[in-house]
Amino acid sequence: MASGIPRYYQFARCFRDEDLRADRQPEFTQLDLEMSFSTGEDVMAIIEAAVKRLWSSLMLEPLPSGSFPRITYEDAMAKYGSDKPDVRIGMEIMRIEHMIPIDLISKISSLNDPIVEALKLEGNENPNEMRKFLNSFLDSPEANVFHNNPEGGPGAFIYDSRKPLSGLQPFGFEATWVLEQELDLKDGDLLIIQARKKTPFSGGSTPLGDLRREIHKAAVEANLTSAPTGFHFLWVRDFPLFSPVSDSEPGQGGAAGIASTHHPFTAPLRESDVSLMLTDPTKVIADHYDLVLNGVELGGGSRRIHSAAVQELILRDILKMPAERLADFAHLLEALRAGCPPHAGIALGFDRLVAVMLGKESVRDVIAFPKSGKGEDMLVKCPSEMTEESLRTYHLRLTDEGVEREG
Template sequence: MLSRSTRCIAATRVFSRWQPHHRSNRALLAVRHCTQTLQDFKKTLTFPAASCTFEALAQDGNALTDQQVVLHGYLGTRRDASKSLTFAELHDMHLRSTVQLVSTPTTGEEGSDKPHQLLRSLENHTPVAVSGTVKARKAPKSSGSKDGARLLVTGVEIKIEQVTPLNVFPQDIIMGDATVFPPEQRHLQIRNDSSIRHALAFRSKAAYTIRDELCKHHDFADIETPLLFKSTPEGAREFLVPTRAPRMAYALPQSPQQYKQILMSSGIPRYMQVAKCFRDEDLRADRQPEFTQIDLEMAFATGEDVMKVIEAVTKRLWNDLLNVKLPESFDRMTYEEAMSKYGSDKPDLRYGSEIRRIEYMLPADLIKKIGPLDFPIVEVMKLTISDDPNKTRKYINAFMDSPEAQPFIQNPEGQPGIFIFDSRKPLQGLQPFGFEAAEQLEEILALHDGDVVIIQARKDTPFSGGSTPLGNLRLAMNKAAVQQGYLPAPSGFAFTWITDFPLFSASSDRASEPGQGGSAGISATHHPFTAPKTPEDVDLLVSDPLAVKADHYDLVVNGVELGGGSRRIHSAAMQEYVMREVLKMSDERMKDFAHLIEVLRAGCPPHAGLALGFDRLVAVMLGKDSVRDVIAFPKSGKGEDMLVKSPTRMTKEQLETYHLQVKS
């Protein structure tokens, strides 16, 4: 369909070619409509500048009484008391404050272009410039009061003298407090939902605070790095950007990792950036194909130096934006400890339910019944739901019947064993454990009536990945208990650093898995630029690479990984050794990193850094479940922008320009 401006041009051209006797009523109407469109737009080019803010009216309204002011904003609810008296709300441009407008006909007012009649003809949500006189009104003593997130100016009102509509709000758009707009109308979602606008304003303040803390108080330089990069195996699938040169393409960066290491060798001692990053991977509630991270790197620094800076930034954010004082220093635990105690490398420490190994105390016949594994590790945890075993049993039945329980029931290593401690039953409901094991469990878990005892078997192998089956079950059961009202929702912020990750992990069996650039059967757990932690770990590179600990650290809060970083390999020879001798990268793959090796060769100092997931950080601070709630224009679960309809199908001409062909 042609736009209105295109139709106007077409109609004008047609009209100019026709002789007078060929003019139709339709063409005349079209030209008149176009003329009116132009006239209406010209009126909006010279609207008066605002002379007063809504905050000033709220704070100093009495001092402004009987003064003329000009306000900009959106019309709100209108109430016509009579033909000669109209009240209307005017919302400020931020949609945060509201003042009452009062309109009566001016002497000799006739026609719809006069202020009173014009106001009565305008739709709610119309953007306007209003000129009028400040008048005192009978109201509570305070001139401003909070109504949710909106400031109500109650001490004064504006007697309208002139109103200038700056656009038309169409009647076919119905906007109200209860209106739910689809993603295709994201602009109306934002305009109609104060929580989204608040999240975006909060996000802006957070970015400013981070920059101020790093650049002003820690001597960082805010430096932009290129978005058109090259394809390198860093661990995730990339977005490629084809060029007009045959077979040549850029790649959008998964992170500014290599550029910031290059800066360390360039005499830039401290770098930071609010960086856009891109990863073509499966989407979850906490992931987007394009996302923002707070990226930083420090020369002549260790991981300890980076963690101190990040703690300072985090404490400043929580103090300034949430008025929450965080501990002087954050807790720490190793990857091994986190996986052992909580079954997760990003544990939510607000929940109890620590995990313990108990296979040593269990009867052999019970271990065989738990699952198909030979000589497994058996772990146990306690969950306190109620002191009434019957209520606990009701909760367990509801959870096990829910979709959330299906992955645990279908676990090929065996489903969990769930028992309810009940003093009215033989061995308190723990009969399958036998007398001795039941007694030991009661003591080490400090069991009381209604407590849930959950056991789970897993393979007796070193920890890998981000969680264990019992760790996932721990989180799922606690969340279900909160949702069903058995447990209070956890509150506060439990920060911890997770350290001592394995430097390498066994490679995936899937040939299509990205980031597996070598033939050694192992890959870098995070990226191949991470340094071993200790001299002993350096020695293990030769004899047992999978036992090497990385000088890597993740910042975790409430079960969310806010970010991670590491000390980097700053020696060209060492970096080449890891890639060639440990990961067994081919000569062809090594060419992708030739620039980095050359940079490190130029006397690069020791350096370390970290990247905070900015979207996740803001979501955690605001208590949002999804990063989509804190992003202005998020992608859908399929990676689509439903408003602008991206991505788009490439045309034949575009494919030819970039020397591309579509395979059938």
Template sequence: MEMSFATAEDVITTTEALVKKLWASVMPEPLGPEPFHRMSYYEAMGSYGSDKPDTRFDMKLHRVEQYLPADFIGKISSLNSPVVEAFIVKGNGHPEETMRVLRSFMNTPEAKDFLDNPDGAPGTFVIDSSKPMGGLSAAGFEGAWDLETLFKSEHGDLIFFQCRKDEPFSGGLTKAGELRLAVHQYMVEKGFLSPPVGFDFHWVTGFPLFSPSVETEPGQGGTAGIASTHHPFTAPRTAEDAALLLTDPTKAIADHYDLVVNGVELGGGSRRIHSAAVQEFVLRDILRVPPSRLQSFSHLLECLRAGCPPHAGIALGFDRLIAVMRGTQSVRNVIAFPKGNKGEDPMVKTPSPMTEDSLQTYHLQLRQGGQS
């Protein structure tokens, strides 16, 4: 969906109305009249360790390194002055049962990735009122008190700790966020926690306009060491963010918005750059796109120079939307002709060898060795 002379608010309002009408039309229960909750990217990453958090269950992350003694932090990480994030899993009042399910989780293949984390394996405390300081003695007297106050911990609860480098958030998932999801899923499967229910929609906004480049995601192929967090046509959110393009583009915030429900990103959109000068500056001077690559955007720049209205839009993933509505984890279950792992469609038996008639229709011929 693209809208001319529109702001992000226009797109968000229209999309919310569409989703609510859809739910009222085909789902057993309509969504409430209140607007979808909104949170910034930094709030999502800080509280849930994910840019598409499942907010149906709590288990929020908290920074706790200020409460912990250095010797305890040194036992769970070799990093120098790391960030320590923690979350609590509410128990059933039986520490021995909590310990049993904790040990069971730590022996799963899914836990191996956390145990082998170079930034440090998870630390854990099982709250047990029969033990000194409720089982928190390794945190010291003051640390134990602070943790109990922060988490309102009770007999049988479980606290996880995860360290990471003290660096700004980038990407869509932290190790603590990944651990939160894995622990919750396992606890639900084992009946230790109740499965979450319902649909909790929210918008995630305030993404950084640019993020550090990584080898696995080269972005726009520039040489600046940064890439557009979403795409290079996203507009800065405010005039102040636009000014940062000239001084410190890594601090600029994008006018981008993601619609998230139950940990699934249903779609994302943004207000676009409609100035040719700004668009060319982003590509050439900020991202440092090579001239040959910049040339491939010449048609876009020419169109912008001819005059382009302010515009914004969003794209919803139809398959993911239907999967969420049907309560299935895989979009393959709602796609009419899903592909296999090898890209094959067993229903229509594709891809298949080219016939001579097909080759003639498309004016193709087979090379030596069977390659077309």
């Protein structure tokens, strides 16, 4: 953009050092595009048009007319416990700490004044069938999200009209009546409650959101509920510009204890957010948007920073990058000072898109010569151990410090 090219797109081969979950590969393809003098609205409109053209050309089931639905990050986390929710399965989460007894809260969590949330898995009006399913789920590896929760294990209740208070005795009369009305409880329904800290959302999911995903998947496999059908695109917007650094994330080389949620070149949503960065950066909203399809994040984009002063403020004063790390971005700051137009872009994971279109669980199913879960190419058997003979060919030898060149 700074060089004067107004817009571009490319199908780019990418190589990343990432953990190899089902939706990730160390080598993958993405559709990357950027446009000068544009906003996130422009980018989203172009992507929607491209996806609809793709669907009308290749898929039997057309997409609904009109723009893709939108939801804020805050609402996605509150309603579904995920920043990439599969909204087809329902099971919306609701807050209930204001309607349940304090002693019940203390039984499910040791947190002081926590948020308590609930969700419902619909049964087949058969409480015994739901009990059998729940016991089977709790004994499965997928129930780790149920058991291994540092903020307290969830409570599970099966609605059974044959029992006192329909099996919800710990809630008391008033709370039971409210829950019956709010959640439309019927015989055999499973009610799960979970406590969490009363802090702003961060990261990609909540414990109850993880449990929502896993228990619905198990219910489908047990024929307790039907699998969701169709394709539901969704834009997730208004992410926090900065998030607390997680132990599982590499961060961006700073010492502030926070990192950019998307990347350090994402622009704040409003002009007022620039001054807010100096007082409370965790409250700043980013001009960042993710495209989600059936619970899979297809890609993410943002409006980029085009001001050298704002970019340097974020790198040096907000993220607190050391001088040697700042030097890595000297060329960027120089280009921004020379004059760079406002611009926005997005990158879509091409492999993920094809996998969802074909109903595949893993991107490995749609990639030629994919890597295994250990990062190995099974066709050519690499990476492989180096033999003494191959080392001699290149005048190399192994030492405790690594590979050393002979002579």
